[in-house]
Amino acid sequence: MVDGRQSTADSNSNYTKRSDIELLKKDLSTKRLWSVDNGLLTGKKLYLTISIIFNLGLLAFFKYFNFFIESTTDFINLLGFQANIHTLNIILPVGISFYTFQTLSYSIDVYRGKLEPTKDWVAFFAYVSFFPQLVAGPIERASNLLPQFFQKKNFDYALAMDGLRQILWGLFMKVVIADNCAVFVNQAFTNPETQPASNLLIGAVFFSFQIYGDFAGYSNIAIGTGKLLGFHLMQNFSFPYFSRDIAEFWRRWHISLSTWFRDYLYIPLGGSKGSKILSLRNIFIIFLVSGFWHGANWTFIAWGGINALLFIPLFWFGKNRVNIGIVAQNRILPSFYELGQVLLTFSVVTIAWIFFRSPSLGSAGTYIAHLFSSSILSKPVMDIRVYLFICWVVIFVLLEWMGRREEFAIQKIAFRKPALVRYGLYYGLVMAIFLFARKEQEFIYFQF
Amino acid sequence: MKGFIAKILIFSILPFLSLFWIVSLENGETDYFYNKISSPRKKSIIFGTSKSEQGIIPSILNGKIEGSDFYNFSFALSISPYGKTYFESIKDKVNYSEPDGIFILTIDPWAVASFKEDEENELIFEETQSFLSTIPSVTINPNIFYLKDFFLKPFFEILLRKFKSGNFVLHDDGWLEVIVSTEPEDRKERVSQRLMEYKKRNENYILSHKRFDYFEKIIIELKNQGKVFIVRLPVEEKFAEYESDYEVQFNYRLNEILVKHKLNYLDFTKGDLEKWSYIDGIHLDRNSAKLITNELSDWILSYH
Numbered sequence: 001m002v003d004g005r006q007s008t009a010d011s012n013s014n015y016t017k018r019s020d021i022e023l024l025k026k027d028l029s030t031k032r033l034w035s036v037d038n039g040l041l042t043g044k045k046l047y048l049t050i051s052i053i054f055n056l057g058l059l060a061f062f063k064y065f066n067f068f069i070e071s072t073t074d075f076i077n078l079l080g081f082q083a084n085i086h087t088l089n090i091i092l093p094v095g096i097s098f099y100t101f102q103t104l105s106y107s108i109d110v111y112r113g114k115l116e117p118t119k120d121w122v123a124f125f126a127y128v129s130f131f132p133q134l135v136a137g138p139i140e141r142a143s144n145l146l147p148q149f150f151q152k153k154n155f156d157y158a159l160a161m162d163g164l165r166q167i168l169w170g171l172f173m174k175v176v177i178a179d180n181c182a183v184f185v186n187q188a189f190t191n192p193e194t195q196p197a198s199n200l201l202i203g204a205v206f207f208s209f210q211i212y213g214d215f216a217g218y219s220n221i222a223i224g225t226g227k228l229l230g231f232h233l234m235q236n237f238s239f240p241y242f243s244r245d246i247a248e249f250w251r252r253w254h255i256s257l258s259t260w261f262r263d264y265l266y267i268p269l270g271g272s273k274g275s276k277i278l279s280l281r282n283i284f285i286i287f288l289v290s291g292f293w294h295g296a297n298w299t300f301i302a303w304g305g306i307n308a309l310l311f312i313p314l315f316w317f318g319k320n321r322v323n324i325g326i327v328a329q330n331r332i333l334p335s336f337y338e339l340g341q342v343l344l345t346f347s348v349v350t351i352a353w354i355f356f357r358s359p360s361l362g363s364a365g366t367y368i369a370h371l372f373s374s375s376i377l378s379k380p381v382m383d384i385r386v387y388l389f390i391c392w393v394v395i396f397v398l399l400e401w402m403g404r405r406e407e408f409a410i411q412k413i414a415f416r417k418p419a420l421v422r423y424g425l426y427y428g429l430v431m432a433i434f435l436f437a438r439k440e441q442e443f444i445y446f447q448f
Numbered sequence: 449m450k451g452f453i454a455k456i457l458i459f460s461i462l463p464f465l466s467l468f469w470i471v472s473l474e475n476g477e478t479d480y481f482y483n484k485i486s487s488p489r490k491k492s493i494i495f496g497t498s499k500s501e502q503g504i505i506p507s508i509l510n511g512k513i514e515g516s517d518f519y520n521f522s523f524a525l526s527i528s529p530y531g532k533t534y535f536e537s538i539k540d541k542v543n544y545s546e547p548d549g550i551f552i553l554t555i556d557p558w559a560v561a562s563f564k565e566d567e568e569n570e571l572i573f574e575e576t577q578s579f580l581s582t583i584p585s586v587t588i589n590p591n592i593f594y595l596k597d598f599f600l601k602p603f604f605e606i607l608l609r610k611f612k613s614g615n616f617v618l619h620d621d622g623w624l625e626v627i628v629s630t631e632p633e634d635r636k637e638r639v640s641q642r643l644m645e646y647k648k649r650n651e652n653y654i655l656s657h658k659r660f661d662y663f664e665k666i667i668i669e670l671k672n673q674g675k676v677f678i679v680r681l682p683v684e685e686k687f688a689e690y691e692s693d694y695e696v697q698f699n700y701r702l703n704e705i706l707v708k709h710k711l712n713y714l715d716f717t718k719g720d721l722e723k724w725s726y727i728d729g730i731h732l733d734r735n736s737a738k739l740i741t742n743e744l745s746d747w748i749l750s751y752h
Contacts, residue, residue, distance in 0.1 A: 155449045164456070180602075384612060388604075423459065430463040435470070435604040439597075 044111050051107035055100045062092055067296030095135030097293055099128055101260055106142035108264055115143050123149040132225035136218045138236040138256035145233070153230035162411065163227025165426075169410045170220025172429050176436045177396050178213030180389050181206040183438075184382065189357055192367040197376035200367060202386065207357050208350045209393055212241065215254070220408055239404045241349075241397075242327050244341035246310040247320035249349060257293070261286050276316070283315060284308050294356070299364060303355040310348055326404050392436075468590050470606055476618030477609040479600040481523060481579070483618050486589040489543035490519035492674070494622070495534070495666070496554030498524040499681045503732040504552065505741045506621035512745035516550050520622030523580065529559045530663040531573050533581040538666055540586050542673060549674035550748065553666065555702065556680055557694035558649065560659040568658045625734060628727050638728035643686065646730075650690045660701050667709055677748060678706065681740070682716040684729040691717070714747050716740065 076082075106127070109115040118124050127146045133139075188195065188203020219236035226233040236256050243249035250258055266286045272279040284305075291304020314320040327342060328334040334342065351368065358364035380386065403409035410429070414422040476483050494504050499522075506518035521541050528534045542549070566572050575581055583593040617625045628634070670676050683691065706713050716724075724736040732740060 155452070157449075157452055160452055385608075388608075426459070427463060431466060434463060434467045435607075436602050438602055 048107050048111040052104065055104050055107075059096060059100045062096055064292075064296045098137050098139055099134060101139045101257075102142075103128055105139070105260065105264065106146070109142050115146070118146060120150075130226075130231070132222040132229075132231075133219075133233055136215070136222070137254075138219055138222065138234050139260055140233060140256070141260075145231070148231050156230060159227050159230065163224040165410055166220045166224030166227065166408050168224075168426060168429055168433075169408050170217045170222075170224060171433050173213040173217030173220065173396075175217075175438075176213075176392060176432045178210045178217055179438045180385075180392065180436055181210040181213065184386055184389065185210050185357070187382075189363075189367065192363070192370050195370070196378045196381060197371050197373045198378050198380040199382060200371045201376060202380055202382065202390075204350050204354055204367075204371065206389070206393070207353050208241070208346070209396070211353060211356070212237070213396075235407055238407075239326065239400055239409075241346055242342055242401070242404055243345050244323040244327055244338060245314055245319070245345055246307065246348065247314050248323040249345055250307070250311065257290065261290055265289065272315075279315070280312060283312060287311070298361050299355050299358055302361055302364070303352055306352045306355060310352070329405070392432075467603065470603055471590050471595060473610075474606050475609070476620070477614045477616065478605045480616065480618060480624060481527075482591070482594060482599060483620070484521065484523070484622055485579070485583065485586040485594055486591040487519070487587070487622075488589075489541055489587055490517065490521070490549075491543050491546040492516045492518045492550040493538075493541060494518060494520045494522060494552045494554070495528070495538065496522040496681075497528055497556075497559055498522070498624075499556070499683075499730060499732075500552075500554035500679075501622075501624045502626055502727075503681050503737050503740060504554070504679075504744065505619075505623045505737055507619070507623070508738060508741040509745050509748070510621070512742075513550065513748060518550070518552075518621065520624075522554065522622075525558055526574050527578040527580050529561070529573070529575060530555075530659045530666065531575060532570050532662060533573070533575045533578070535662050535666055535669075537580050537586050539669065542670070544673065547673060549670075551670040551674060551676045552679055552744070552748075553663070553670075553676060554679045554681055555663065556683075557655060557691050557698045558653070560655055560663055560698070560701075561649075561653040561694070562656040562659060564652055564654045568656060570658050623737075626727060626731065635727070639684070639726075642728045642730055646687055646690045650693060655694055655697055655701070660705070664705050664709075667705065667711065671709065675751070676709070676711055677751075678702075678711050678713040679744065680713075680715045680717055681732070682719070682721050682724050684726050685721050687729050688717060688721060712747075712751055714744065 106115070106124075110117045123146060126149050127140070127142060130140070130145065185203050185207045188200055188206070192200055192203075216237040223233045223235070234256055236254060238252040238255065240249050240252035243252055266282055269282045269285065270278055271282060287304040287308035288301055289304070291300040291302070291307075294300040294303075311320065314322075323341075327338050354367050354371075355361070355364045358367060399413065400409045403411060403413050406412050410425065414425055471482075474482055492509075494500060494506060494509075496504075501520060501522035501524070504520060504522075506520050509518040510516055521538070522528060528537075562568075562573060570576075579594055579598040580586070582597070583591065585591065585593070613627075615627045617627070619625060628638070667676055682688075702713075705711070724740065725733045726736070727733050
């Protein structure tokens with residue numbers, strides 16, 4: 001989620017220059033963003049203010065209005081007063097969290113002076129509504145995507161083939177892994193108190209793969225489609241389940257959102273430059289906001305809070321940037337120590353996901369309470385298909401492991417083998433998609 | 449770019465061929481209807497809803513009535529009540545090149561009833577949302593239109609059925625055999641579930657003139673191709689009570705059609721309803737389906 005060291009953020013980004021960050025930070029901390037010159041907001045500041053109010057206003061209304069009303073009502077009732085405030089039947093526009101953030105990124109970058117404002121409306125709206133990533137990311141930066149609309153596009157065979165491979169892998173992740181895991185996840189999360197803990201364990205692990213397959217699958221399809229059209233979109237996932245600690249996990253999971261929060265929220269708040277207490281506050285804010293971004297429910301906020309609690313010890317002891325490169329970079333297999341780290345990280349991430357998936361904090365608590373009961377050693381009471389899907393998950397993890405040094409798992413797999421082997425792999429993936437596809441399974445992240 | 453597209457097209461051939469080969473292995477245990485809408489046109493056909501789909505066994509009729517070649521083209525209440533949708537599918541399924549067919553139309557009040565406020569508006573009849581209304585043909589194989597949007601389960605289940613049997617078999621003659629637990633408690637549960645459905649249906653449905661009109665249109669269409677017989681299958685006593693609410697109007701309208709077109713009608717609800725065994729109060733079990741089809745064969749033979 002956050003680097004923990006502002007200097008790294010400064011050095012590895014060509015658009016988060018210190019002067020810009022200082023400017024926005026100063027604005028935020030001294031409320032200059034809202035200040036007036038001679039009674040009027042002027043120039044860039046005015047436009048930025050309008051943009052922020054408009055975009056966040058849209059998001060607040062469509063996504064959070066009912067949540068705030070319901071929470072306020074609950075709170076008033078808790079105090080012993082009677083409140084009955086009506087909510088509205090609001091239909092959440094698909095992908096609103098994604099394109100509002102993308103539009104905000106444009107406004108802030110222009111304000112910071114690192115991007116020239118475009119006068120080409122077609123290019124601007126093409127950037128905001130670029131169809132491959134419109135509804136579920138990656139959340140592109142204007143400085144990366146917008147200039148690409150002005151470049152002449154020529155068909156690039158190698159890039160198009162790479163895009164096709166990425167689409168194929170994305171479809172496999174979504175259709176074979178995520179959608180099939182979902183069947184058992186739904187069973188496990190429906191009345192968890194009536195099921196043996198071994199079922200709940202499989203359900204929780206499967207959900208980790210469902211959410212990854214679903215979201216990273218979509219990102220791969222989007223990025224691959226972009227490549228087919230000659231566009232380069234940013235990498236959104238980098239084998240997060242091979243992370244050795246939670247800090248590494250957050251550098252590899254939903255990268256476009258993590259870096260967005262880092263650049264537009266964490267660093268302007270002060271990042272890790274102030275006292276440790278202030279840094280902890282910033283870390284908490286960014287994780288809680290990230291949770292809240294996912295949905296108007298306390299479960300998402302709890303999920304963000306848990307991740308903050310897992311991250312803070314690493315930050316406190318200065319261990320949050322120990323594991324930078326990919327695990328077992330020059331080796332085929334990880335050491336036992338690394339394997340233990342990876343499994344431990346996966347386990348805590350999986351427990352946090354339970355909050356993400358549960359409909360309420362109460363049901364998440366019930367799930368976890370029943371998960372850690374003696375029946376965890378009993379035989380799962382599940383359909384024969386669950387064993388089939390465990391095999392698929394194992395194959396998926398193996399392919400991810402083999403391709404972990406690349407942008408996506410099958411980018412260069414079997415490149416040194418005969419073409420027959422390579423095309424055999426593609427054939428196998430296509431057939432798996434054909435055979436295991438289920439009807440109308442929506443992407444989870446469409447709701448965000 | 450041409451090379452790129454050519455490469456993709458060539459590569460696509462093998463997976464599609466493999467998929468169609470796997471679909472060809474479907475033996476009626478994965479999808480309730482696929483084999484029905486991918487089989488060729490038929491000379492003699494049984495029409496109706498799920499009661500008929502599970503209750504009449506064409507192979508028995510074929511064994512008794514020489515040269516008949518019956519096929520059960522019944523579906524379910526939400527798919528094949530009498531109306532435009534079913535009428536169009538029937539026209540597609542009948543083999544017009546073979547005359548002298550025999551057609552059995554099963555009927556009960558539900559097959560000619562519709563949701564109360566929309567009983568005459570055929571544009572919003574419930575079957576307009578079904579695959580029968582959507583797919584352009586019920587005789588092509590492979591039926592890619594059905595495979596794309598309506599196949600009940602993921603295709604890997606076709607392969608899984610080779611190792612693990614399912615709970616139904618759609619036989620080659622179109623008869624759907626449903627395999628359920630025979631434990632009294634399970635049966636009681638199924639009957640109670642069905643009763644709830646019937647109660648709800650009874651409250652919300654009403655006989656539709658429009659549906660009766662289509663029933664008549666189908667008769668006229670089929671009479672040009674051979675003989676038409678009308679049959680009403682039995683249900684358990686407590687379900688018959690719900691149907692009796694419609695009895696007077698239903699019998700009056702049906703009788704009009706029977707007389708007008710000089711049709712033979714066999715009403716099993718007039719006999720001993722407890723003579724038959726049902727899996728859930730309305731669908732006959734395997735043994736009763738055999739018995740009733742035998743009786744039906746003898747009755748048809750008496751007019752043949």
